[in-house]
Amino acid sequence: MSPFFTGYSFIKLMIASLVLLASHHFFAYIFNLYHRAWEYASVRELIAIFKAVSASILFTYAFNFIFLNTSFIRLMIITWMMHLLLIGGSRLSWRVLRYRVIDRDSRIQDLKSTLIVGAGRGGSILIRQLLDTPAMGMKPIVAVDDNPTKQKIELNGGVKVEGTREDIASLVKKYAIKKIVIAIPSLSKQKLQEIHEFASQTHVDVLIMPNIDDVLAGKLEVSQLKKVEVEDLLGREPVTLNAKEIFPQIKNKIVLVTGAGGSIGSEIVRQITNFDPKEIILLGHGENSIYTILEEMSQISNGVKYVPVIADVQDRKRMFEIMKNYSPDIVYHAAAHKHVPLMEANPSESIKNNIFGTKNTAEAAINANVKRFVMISTDKAVNPPNIMGATKRIAEMIIQALDKRTDSTTLVAVRFGNVLGSRGSVIPKFRKQIEAGGPITVTDERMTRFFMTIPEASRLVIQAGALASGGEVFVLDMGEPVKIVDLAKNMIRLSGYTEDEIKIIFSGIRPGEKLYEELLNKNEIHPDQVYEKIYLGKATEVDLNYLIDFINEVVENRDYSSLIQFVNQPREK
Structure with missing residues (x-):
């Protein structure tokens, strides 16, 4: 040794x-x-x-x-x-x-050859997930990225970057690609539209991965890929809310939402939950919709108390009881009848719900010393040729008139256009028609509408409410109007069909419909934004007593056309 x-x-x-x-x-x-x-x-x-x-x-x-x-x-x-x-x-x-x-296992299973759009962090994480999870049914073959410095590099598992978005079609053909996944979670809506244009030309399935921050935070899994929907393409960049303004108004406060089971009402409930209210009163006429939002919110452990209340805003006594019993600090009034053709056929119901229901709720709020009352309005209140739009404009006038009569409650209205994916939107209707094999029915080739996503509309409503000093009609920037026929064509392509397979037919304008919607008429235009995507309208005011007397006369005489004429006549500001 x-x-x-x-x-x-x-x-x-x-x-x-x-x-x-x-x-x-x-x-x-x-x-x-x-x-x-x-x-x-x-x-x-x-x-x-x-x-x-x-x-x-x-x-x-x-x-x-x-x-x-x-x-x-x-x-x-x-x-x-x-x-x-x-x-x-x-x-x-x-x-x-x-x-x-x-x-x-990959050789045993029939994995779909997949092209990844994006060679950044999101693309790398997605490729690793696909390689580790054969059950997802996809095998990454090649990637594209518009960044010149990433060309020819190899990502996880030897997946090579072989071009930009413009090369998608040729690479799909070269590698017999069956699926395309857009793996750039931070992508702007405009860029997503541009990339989707290239990808959709290949007629293969186009998917998108969830937001990378949600993945890293554990809110979503990388494997939760979804098809690109029309909401993704028409949606805009999210607005950053001014939390410093909103938190003091909502934190530890009691908030009441009417129409809480509807598309906008339920999203307002979700959004205000983020600002730590003490209690949210879920008020609605339909028990099923209120049960649904209650069950959803009850799954969230956030310390907020959710109280379901079944009530009709037309029931004046009931609304006063509810306001007195719960003493809310803020009310978001989203309950309304919104379907134009149905209200044309039932004008008295539109008046009872949209006008008197709003008046009942607002006066009950004033009586209970509610600090802030925010009414949800619509672009159809501008120059309305229909009963529904006229009743919503009258409701705005009532809110403005009532605000002048009280110092304890700040009352405002927030006006915006169609929301993507709401139950009254054309999008669910088009989806059902596509699933049935077509055709898609569009009323008129020239018809346009403003669109906004439900979360964006709800966030802006909350922000507008925080900005209110009293009596304003806030108008949300809806972006550029969208032709309904183009929307239908996009949905056909997104569903994997061509216009030869799913036909589009024109059924004609329905009673009360307009070809073009407006957010402000020429007498109401106020060009300056008070916040990002929020404008202040110069909506004119009318004496409340005169207004109610006129409406009662309309109802008594069933002269509903005079209601439309009344709201469209010029007035001094």
């Missing part, structure tokens, strides 16, 4: 070995090496191994130097290298073995 391994040096070496063994187990525990899924090992796991091994070697070296008066420097370096090689290699072998099993 070499003299190096005899006597006192041998004892020191044995002590050092025991210290190294103990310290390695200690630091392996500290850096969580014993509780990792090594079949999913990545750079993060390698860094953990490096830290644990380096810490144990440094600790052993320090122990030797201080207590044994020796160092074994070269031996420590060799030991460090061998530990990294053996420990790292043994752990990563699980990853290698798993990939071989996955490769074998």
Whole structure:
């Protein structure tokens, strides 16, 4: 035996070995090496191994130097290298073995060859997920990215970037691509539309991955891919709310939402939940819709109390009782009849619900000293040729008139156009028609409408309410109007069909409909924004007593056309 391994040096070496063994187990525990899924090992796991091994070697070296008066420097370096090689290699072998099993499973399963749009963080995470999860049924083959510095690079699993969005069609043909996934979660709506134009020309399924921040926060899984919907293409960049203005008004407050089971009302409930109210009163006429939103919100552990109230805003006594019993600080009034042709056929119901229901709710709120009352209005209140629009304009006038009569309650109205995906929108109707094999019915080739997503509309309503000083009619910037026929064509393409397969027919304008909607008439235009995408309308005011007397006369004589003439006649501002 070499003299190096005899006597006192041998004892020191044995002590050092025991210290190294103990310290390695200690630091392996500290850096969580014993509780990792090594079949999913990545750079993060390698860094953990490096830290644990380096810490144990440094600790052993320090122990030797201080207590044994020796160092074994070269031996420590060799030991460090061998530990990294053996420990790292043994752990990563699980990853290698798993990939071989996955490769074998991939050959067994009929995985769809997939093109990834985006070679950034989102694309890399998605490719890894697809490789690790054959159950998703997709195999990443090639990627594209508009960034010149990413061309020709290889991502996870050898997926190569072979061009830009303009090369999508040729790559689909070259690699027999069956699916395209847009993996740029931070993509602007405009860029998404541009990329989708290239992808949709290939007539293969186009999917989009969820927001990367939601993935990293654990709210969504990378595997939760979805088809690109018309809402994704027509939606706009989200507005950042001024939380400093909104939080003091809602935090620890009692909020009442009428029409809480509807598309807008339920989304307002979801949005205001983020501002920590004490209690939200879910008021609605339909028990099923209120039950649905109550069940949804009850699943969220946020300390907010949700109270379901079944009531009709037309019941004046009931509304006064509710306001008195719950003493809300804020009321969002979303309950209304909104369907134009139906209200043309039932004008008295539109008057009772939209006019007297609003008056009942607002006066009940004033009586209960509610601090803020926000009414949801519509672009159909501008120059309305129909009963529904006329009743909503009258409701705006009532809100303005009542605001002049009280100092305790701030009353405002917020006006916007159609919301994407609401139950009254054309989009659900078009979807059903496409599912049935067509045709899609569009009233007129020239018809246009303003569109906004439900979350955006609800956020802007909350922001407008926070800006209110009293009596305003806020108008939300709806962007550019969309031709309904173009919307139908987009939905046909998104559903994987052509216009030859799903026909579009024109049925003619229905009673009360307009070809074009407006958000403000020429007498109401106020060009300056009071907040991003929020304008202040110069809506004219009318004496409340005169207004109610006139409406009662309309109802008594059933002279509903005079209601439309009344709201459309010019008035002095």
